[in-house]
Amino acid sequence: MQRQHSHQQDQDFSDVDGSGLIAALSALLPAEALLTAVEDLKAYECDGLSAYRALPLAVALPENEAQVIGVLRTCYQRGVPVVARGAGTGLSGGALPHRHGVVLSLAKMKRILSLDPAARLAVVQPGVRNLAITEAAAPHGLYYAPDPSSQIACSIGGNIAENSGGVHCLKYGLTVHNVVRIRLVTIDGEVLEIGNHGLDAPGYDVLALLIGSEGLLGVVTEATVKLTPKPELAQVVMASFDDIEKAGDAVAAIIAAGIIPAGLEMMDKAATAAVEPFVKAGYDLNADAILLCESDGTPEEVAEEVAAMRAVLQQSGATEIRVSRDEAERVRFWAGRKAAFPAVGRISPDYYCMDGTIPRKRIAEMLKAIAAMEKKYGLRCANVFHAGDGNLHPLIMYDANIPGELERTEAFGAEILELSVKLGGTITGEHGVGFEKINAMCVQFASEELAAFHRIKSAFDAKGLLNPDKAVPTLHRCAEFGRMHVHAGQLSHPELPRF
Amino acid sequence: MESILQEWQERIRQGKPLRIRGGGSKDFYGQALAGDVLETLPYRGIVTYEPTELVIAARCGTPLTEVEAVLAARGQMLAFEPPHFGAATIGGCVAAALSGPRRASAGAVRDFVLGVKLMDGAGRILNFGGQVMKNVAGYDVSRLLAGSLGTLGILLEVSLKVLPRPAAEATLALPAAQDAALALMNRWAGQPLPISATCWHDERLTVRLSGARAAVTSALAKLGGEVVDAGGKFWAELREQRQPFFAGETPLWRLSVPSTTSVVSLGAEPLIEWGGAQRWFRGALDAEVVRDVATRVGGHATLFRGGDKSVGVFQPQSPGLLALHQRLQRGFDPNGIFGRGRLLSAATTTSAADNGRSDHA
Ligand SMILES: Cc1cc2nc3c(=O)[nH]c(=O)nc-3n(C[C@H](O)[C@H](O)[C@H](O)COP(=O)(O)OP(=O)(O)OC[C@H]3O[C@@H](n4cnc5c(N)ncnc54)[C@H](O)[C@@H]3O)c2cc1C
Numbered sequence: 001m002q003r004q005h006s007h008q009q010d011q012d013f014s015d016v017d018g019s020g021l022i023a024a025l026s027a028l029l030p031a032e033a034l035l036t037a038v039e040d041l042k043a044y045e046c047d048g049l050s051a052y053r054a055l056p057l058a059v060a061l062p063e064n065e066a067q068v069i070g071v072l073r074t075c076y077q078r079g080v081p082v083v084a085r086g087a088g089t090g091l092s093g094g095a096l097p098h099r100h101g102v103v104l105s106l107a108k109m110k111r112i113l114s115l116d117p118a119a120r121l122a123v124v125q126p127g128v129r130n131l132a133i134t135e136a137a138a139p140h141g142l143y144y145a146p147d148p149s150s151q152i153a154c155s156i157g158g159n160i161a162e163n164s165g166g167v168h169c170l171k172y173g174l175t176v177h178n179v180v181r182i183r184l185v186t187i188d189g190e191v192l193e194i195g196n197h198g199l200d201a202p203g204y205d206v207l208a209l210l211i212g213s214e215g216l217l218g219v220v221t222e223a224t225v226k227l228t229p230k231p232e233l234a235q236v237v238m239a240s241f242d243d244i245e246k247a248g249d250a251v252a253a254i255i256a257a258g259i260i261p262a263g264l265e266m267m268d269k270a271a272t273a274a275v276e277p278f279v280k281a282g283y284d285l286n287a288d289a290i291l292l293c294e295s296d297g298t299p300e301e302v303a304e305e306v307a308a309m310r311a312v313l314q315q316s317g318a319t320e321i322r323v324s325r326d327e328a329e330r331v332r333f334w335a336g337r338k339a340a341f342p343a344v345g346r347i348s349p350d351y352y353c354m355d356g357t358i359p360r361k362r363i364a365e366m367l368k369a370i371a372a373m374e375k376k377y378g379l380r381c382a383n384v385f386h387a388g389d390g391n392l393h394p395l396i397m398y399d400a401n402i403p404g405e406l407e408r409t410e411a412f413g414a415e416i417l418e419l420s421v422k423l424g425g426t427i428t429g430e431h432g433v434g435f436e437k438i439n440a441m442c443v444q445f446a447s448e449e450l451a452a453f454h455r456i457k458s459a460f461d462a463k464g465l466l467n468p469d470k471a472v473p474t475l476h477r478c479a480e481f482g483r484m485h486v487h488a489g490q491l492s493h494p495e496l497p498r499f
Numbered sequence: 500m501e502s503i504l505q506e507w508q509e510r511i512r513q514g515k516p517l518r519i520r521g522g523g524s525k526d527f528y529g530q531a532l533a534g535d536v537l538e539t540l541p542y543r544g545i546v547t548y549e550p551t552e553l554v555i556a557a558r559c560g561t562p563l564t565e566v567e568a569v570l571a572a573r574g575q576m577l578a579f580e581p582p583h584f585g586a587a588t589i590g591g592c593v594a595a596a597l598s599g600p601r602r603a604s605a606g607a608v609r610d611f612v613l614g615v616k617l618m619d620g621a622g623r624i625l626n627f628g629g630q631v632m633k634n635v636a637g638y639d640v641s642r643l644l645a646g647s648l649g650t651l652g653i654l655l656e657v658s659l660k661v662l663p664r665p666a667a668e669a670t671l672a673l674p675a676a677q678d679a680a681l682a683l684m685n686r687w688a689g690q691p692l693p694i695s696a697t698c699w700h701d702e703r704l705t706v707r708l709s710g711a712r713a714a715v716t717s718a719l720a721k722l723g724g725e726v727v728d729a730g731g732k733f734w735a736e737l738r739e740q741r742q743p744f745f746a747g748e749t750p751l752w753r754l755s756v757p758s759t760t761s762v763v764s765l766g767a768e769p770l771i772e773w774g775g776a777q778r779w780f781r782g783a784l785d786a787e788v789v790r791d792v793a794t795r796v797g798g799h800a801t802l803f804r805g806g807d808k809s810v811g812v813f814q815p816q817s818p819g820l821l822a823l824h825q826r827l828q829r830g831f832d833p834n835g836i837f838g839r840g841r842l843l844s845a846a847t848t849t850s851a852a853d854n855g856r857s858d859h860a
Contacts, residue, residue, distance in 0.1 A: 205596075
């Protein structure tokens with residue numbers, strides 16, 4: 001799927017002096033840390049959401065914080081947009097380059113600076129891969145809890161920018177619960193130390209504000225993350241359901257029974273059908289939905305909890321229940337879930353992943369609505385999701401080479417997001433707004449809240465140079481969007497409050 | 500309820516400084532109070548509570564005890580175990596962001612805040628976050644507001660994540676010198692043990708275990724020590740600072756430090772919580788000395804209760820961070836209506852991190 005990103009831009013940067021900028025950057029970066037040739041820039045034209053592409057003026061690959069400061073100061077003085085980039089696995093176009101700007105890649109800053117097993121903390125550079133932290137901590141019986149499916153590739157800087165989650169976040173928290181300190185370079189090159197190695201810091205919780213801020217407030221050059229003791233044992237219960245609604249209700253029943261599983265994930269029939277030939281996880285292909293429900297802790301604790309989970313699942317009408325017999329089987333059960341995106345990528349030329357989050361009790365309702373939308377738009381959709389926290393990942397399958405399919409896909413996605421808001425949820429649980437969902441923000445927030453976001457932005461970056469056109473739409477854009485939306489006759493929920 | 504909000508907007512419009520007050524249980528906390536009192540008590544009531552969603556939403560003036568009772572009836576709790584210190588409200592609980600004994604294992608107030616409805620310094624009513632566990636649309640303003648001590652606006656309504664109460668709980672105690680206790684707490688915290696609270700004082704380490712029955716039983720056997728029968732009472736008194744250590748008028752200092760920090764000597768023996776990360780000291784200590792010690796180990800010190808607040812209650816921020824705080828504050832409260840200075844003290848001793856000192860203002 002491809003499309004040069006030609007969307008309307010909110011701020012005009014067309015007067016940026018490209019050659020002057022490149023001259024200034026080459027004076028402060030080693031030659032290998034600055035890319036300007038089109039063939040080199042190509043590798044950075046998109047992130048994991050490849051539908052939107054743009055070439056930047058240059059890509060800077062600083063090797064240390066001093067160089068990051070240098071790049072930011074230069075861009076600040078010259079009024080040049082800066083887009084920070086980690087591993088580029090983001091799914092909302094957050095790292096999409098600005099065509100009059102610089103991509104600031106943190107990929108070379110990938111050292112684990114220290115790991116203190118006694119304090120259960122690791123100090124890392126932003127380009128360190130999520131999984132690398134867990135690997136380094138493993139000899140001490142520790143791990144880094146948030147485990148996005150992209151964990152072999154994605155960087156901790158990107159995780160911080162998106163407040164990334166994973167299948168174990170229900171019990172162990174999101175990135176915001178597992179990062180205790182950040183070194184942030186602001187757009188004017190100032191270094192701020194936010195948080196510390198204790199359990200709180202004086203003043204406002206700026207750390208929480210920064211996590212999930214999508215590279216709009218500053219560039220993270222170092223972070224301290226919490227390490228968690230690895231449980232003695234983990235087992236996963238896999239339950240089949242002949243009805244998606246029953247599976248949805250089982251999720252609520254488990255929580256109601258006072259159980260907080262270490263992971264609680266759902267896949268529908270389309271998803272298991274895509275995954276099984278690829279991963280051979282042993283999924284029940286006759287089931288309309290399967291639930292993966294993990295318990296961890298001491299062996300006694302796990303035995304007690306698994307029995308309780310089994311009972312609830314049975315009562316909720318599970319047609320088959322299997323419990324992983326050993327670690328290999330547990331890993332296999334999860335492997336299918338974690339490989340769901342690439343698996344769908346194998347059966348469809350293109351897919352588009354949505355990220356709405358809704359109250360758990362509305363899951364069944366949402367899935368039925370999505371099934372109806374499949375017919376309406378003439379596109380298939382597989383559903384995998386973090387059921388425990390109501391975070392859906394509908395994967396809409398399409399073929400970008402068929403004229404009109406991408407547009408239909410976008411309309412399908414937008415309708416899911418609007419329904420997420422209507423059901424009391426949000427347009428994004430963990431992938432961020434980025435470039436992709438900028439218009440959907442106009443559905444979720446009224447202009448007063450958006451204005452408050454802009455005031456926060458200007459407290460950090462008054463010139464609006466960090467990641468422009470992303471995450472928070474201008475009021476002007478929302479007004480335009482509102483008009484277009486109604487004109488095209490696509491307004492699916494006219495009862496939604498507008499402004 | 501609507502009329503209360505209109506009345507508050509009218510008071511904001513009048514432009515006189517206001518001090519937001521719930522039950523007044525945290526009046527002792529923070530820099531000197533200023534402004535006319537704005538009582539949140541009338542704006543009360545639980546808005547939604549859905550046990551299967553693990554979420555409760557309540558108006559700011561709702562008594563904390565009411566929230567806790569409603570949760571307890573369904574076997575759930577506020578996992579950060581907030582202290583009441585009197586007739587606390589849920590709004591004040593989030594605004595002060597004080598967490599109790601379970602903090603080190605379960606998380607702090609901010610970790611459980613999902614959404615906030617705010618009336619800012621221009622009288623605007625703003626909604627941030629919501630009722631779902633995961634939400635990255637827009638900046639996380641709800642968590643920013645936790646601990647803002649009424650300086651950014653009135654938290655009209657908060658929604659919080661709740662958790663099931665543990666199936667079993669037990670307390671054990673063992674004799675230990677301070678350095679040995681610190682080592683033990685950190686070693687245990689690195690193991691998969693169901694420890695939910697720790698307290699060291701008077702050469703004695705007390706530990707609470709919470710979780711599945713089987714887990715608690717096996718941990719009890721593993722950790723040794725003697726079982727404390729009145730464990731519940733011990734932790735309740737610690738949470739409310741009703742233990743003898745906290746009695747009397749002597750100033751109470753709170754040091755928040757990395758848990759592995761070795762013994763900190765500031766005259767009297769401390770009381771230690773949170774696996775070593777929270778250390779309480781009593782005494783008319785020299786603020787400069789306390790702050791230096793805290794800074795040197797990478798933590799911060801708060802003059803929690805009593806004493807001379809003119810030395811600054813909170814550890815001063817670095818100049819860059821202070822300026823950012825002020826810009827943020829102006830964004831929410833352009834006219835400086837709310838609780839001026841309760842959080843951001845005018846006193847600016849500089850922390851060692853800034854490689855320099857500035858004079859007291
Ligand atoms: C197959 C697949 C599976 C995935 N599964 C999950 C999942 O389970 N859970 C989940 O949450 N996400 C998932 N993702 C999404 C993605 O991996 C995460 O959003 C991840 O955190 C992005 O990290 P990154 O290093 O690739 O960041 P990038 O894509 O490079 O950047 C993402 C954002 O972070 C900003 N940024 C990057 N580094 C910094 C920095 N140092 N300072 C400031 N801003 C910075 C960028 O400007 C951009 O806005 C998945 C993606 C893929 C492709």
